[in-house]
Amino acid sequence: MHELPQQLANGLILGSMYGLIAIGYTMVYGIVQLINFAHGEIFMTGGFGALSTWLALPSGTSIWLALPLMLIGGILTAVLIAMAAERFAYRPLRNAPRLAPLITAIGLSLALQQAVWAWYPNAKDARTFPQIPGGPFNISSYISIQPADIFLLVAAPLSMLILGTFVRKTRTGRAMQATAQDPDTAKLMGINTDRIIVVAFALGAAFAAVAAVSHGLRYGQVDYQMGFIAGLKAFTAAVLGGIGNIYGAMLGGLVLGLAEALATAYIADVPGMHQLGGGSWADVWAFVLLIVVLLVRPQGLLGERVADRA
C-alpha cells in the first residue's frame, strides 16, 4: 500500500488540471446551453501562446521572470481566439437549432488544430516547453512532487477562489447568474446578455490557458493535438460534477483524476481483473465511473445547486 499517497497526489494534480479546463465547458454550457467542443483547442492555443511568449523573450531569461509573462501571453491568445470564435462562429447561430452550433464547435476544433499544425513553426511534432529547474520535493518518504505540480496546486485553488468571488460579488458575475437562470428576463432587466456570453467564453479560455501552461511545464511539451484528449477528459469532468456548476467542474476534475490514478495502480491487483488494470485501462475506468454516477445522479455530483450556475 506504500504507493497510495503518491498515487493520490498524482490524481489530485491531474484532476486539478482537468478541473481548470472543465470550468470553460461548464460556464459556457450554464449560460448558452452549448457544449463548446472547441474548448480543448482553445486550451491548446493557450499553450502555444505561452510558448510563443517564451520564444519572443531573449534567450537566457529566468523562468521565474518569464512565467508570469508566459501566463499573460497564453491567456491573451486563448481569450482572443475564444472571443473571435464566439463572435464569428457561435453568435450567428444563436437562434439556430441546438445541433447547428454543436457541429460548428466540432468543425472549429478541427480548424484550430489544423491551423496550428500548418502555420505554427515546427508544430508538426511536439514542441518542447521551458521547464522550472529544481529537483523533486519529498514531502514525506512516500510523496515527491515536482515544481510544475506546485504551480498547478497553487494555480488551481487560486483560480477557483477568484472565479467564485467574481461570480458572487461583482455586478458582471451576478449578471452572469441572472443570464444563466433566464436569459430573456435578464435581458428585460437591462442586462446586456451578448456581453455576458462573451465574458463567459473569455473566462473559460483564461482558465484553460492557465491549465495549458501547467500542462507544458509538467510534461515538457505542447503539441497541436494535446487539446483533444485533455478536452474530452475535462468535458467528462464537467458532466461528472454537474454541467453548469463551476464548483462541480473542479470537483468532477478531481474525482476523475483520482479515479484514473487509482485505477492504474490497483485494479490489476483485484483478483480476476489482471487483464483490465494498468495505465492503458485508466480511461476506461474513468468512463465507467462517469456512467455509474450518471445512473445514480443524472444531474451530476453537484448538479442540483441550480442557483449557483454561472
Next chain:
Amino acid sequence: MRHRSLVVLCATVAAGALTLTACGSRGSDNKANGDSSSGGTAVTIGVDAPISGDLSALGLGIRNSVDLAVKQANAQKIVPGVTFKIKALDDQAQPSSGQQNATQLVADKSVLGVVGPLNSGVAQSMQKVFDDAHLVEVSPANTNPTLTQGENYASGNKVRPFKSYFRTATTDAIQGPFGADYAYNDAKKTKVFLVDDKQTYGVGLVAAFKGEFTKLGGKVVGQDHVNTKQKDFSSVITKIKSSGADIVYYGGQYPEAGPLSGQLKKTGAKIPVMGGDGMKDDKYIQLANNLADGDLTTSVGAPVESLDSAKKFVADYQAGGYSDPYAAYGGYSYDSAWAIVQAVKAVVDANGGKVPSDARAKIVDAMSKVSFDGVTGKVSFDEYGDATNKQLTVYVVKNNKWAVAKTGTFTG
C-alpha cells in the same frame, strides 16, 4: 504539407474523373500518356510513411532517402530505358490510412515497388493488399517477426504469410534478445519493469526482450501498458519506482517514450529507460527534456555514420539539400529503394530491355535473388523475406546525444 495532401486529393479526384471520361476513348488516351514520358518507360516507386504527425521525423527521412536513391538510379542510368519516379503517401502511422494508400498505389499501374511503411502495425494492414496485386513491398523499418514468419514463429513453426513482403530491417526476435543481453550482461541490470504501448511493434518487442532477460536470470518486477498519445505517466512512474526496478524496458515509439523517461527522471529516480529502434531519434532526448542521459536503445544495423559504404550516402544526402535529417532509417530506406531498382533491372534485362506486362509478379520473384553492397552493408533476403544482415547496435544517451555503446550480431 497540408497543401500537398490537398493536391494529392485533388489529383486523385481529377484522375478518377479522367479515368471515367477515358472509358469511351481508351486507345488514344493511353498513347498520349506513353508519349509524355520521353525518357523511356516511367516506373514509379511508391513510398508509404508517416510524413506528418508525431513520427514525421522518421517518415520524412524515409521519403527523402528513397528520393535520393531514385535520383541517383536515374542519373547513373542503372536500368537503361527506364526512368524512375517516386510517389510518396502519408499514412500518419495509422493502419487505416496505410491500407488506403496501399490500394491507391496498387491502382497506379506505373508503381512496380513500394518502400515502407515505418510501423509494423501499418504493415499488417497493407501486406494483403500488396500481395493480392503481386506488388513488391520493402520495409526499411518494420521489425515485428510475425510479418515475415507468421503468428507462430516463436514456437519454431515459421510460415511466410506474404510472398511480396520484404524488409531490410532486422526483426524484434533478434533485437529484443540483443537488448536483454546488453542490459543483463553489460549494464548489469537484474530487475526490469516492462512497459509497452499495446501496438504490434511494442508488444512484440517487449515479449522478445522478456524471454531472453528471464532466461539469462533477470527478474521482471512489474509490467504495465500505456496508450499512444498519452501525456501523463505519473501513475505508471509511481508503480515503477515502488517496484524496485533498476531498468525500465519500453516497447514503443519515441513520442511516448521520451516524455515517460523525462517524467521518470524528474521525480528524482535514476532508473534508465531502454527500448528498441522506435525510440532511437534525437526527438526522444528533446521530449525527455534533456534528462535522458543513461537511457539505452537497440537499433538495427551498424551505425550508418561508421560504415564506409554509408559515408557516400551521408554526403550525398547532405548535398541533396533535404531540410530534414535522414533519421534512423535513412540508410535502410535507400537500400530498400535500391533493391527495387535492382529487381526492376533484373526483370527488364531478362525481357530484352523492356518492362514486361506482368512486371509486378516478376519483380517479386527477382527480389528474392537481389544481392548488392548497400549503404548498410550486404543487402539480400532470406526465404522469409527478412534481411540476411542481422547486425545490431546498442546506443546510450551521453550529454544529450546518442552514442554507440556496442555493435554486434545476436547469435542466440
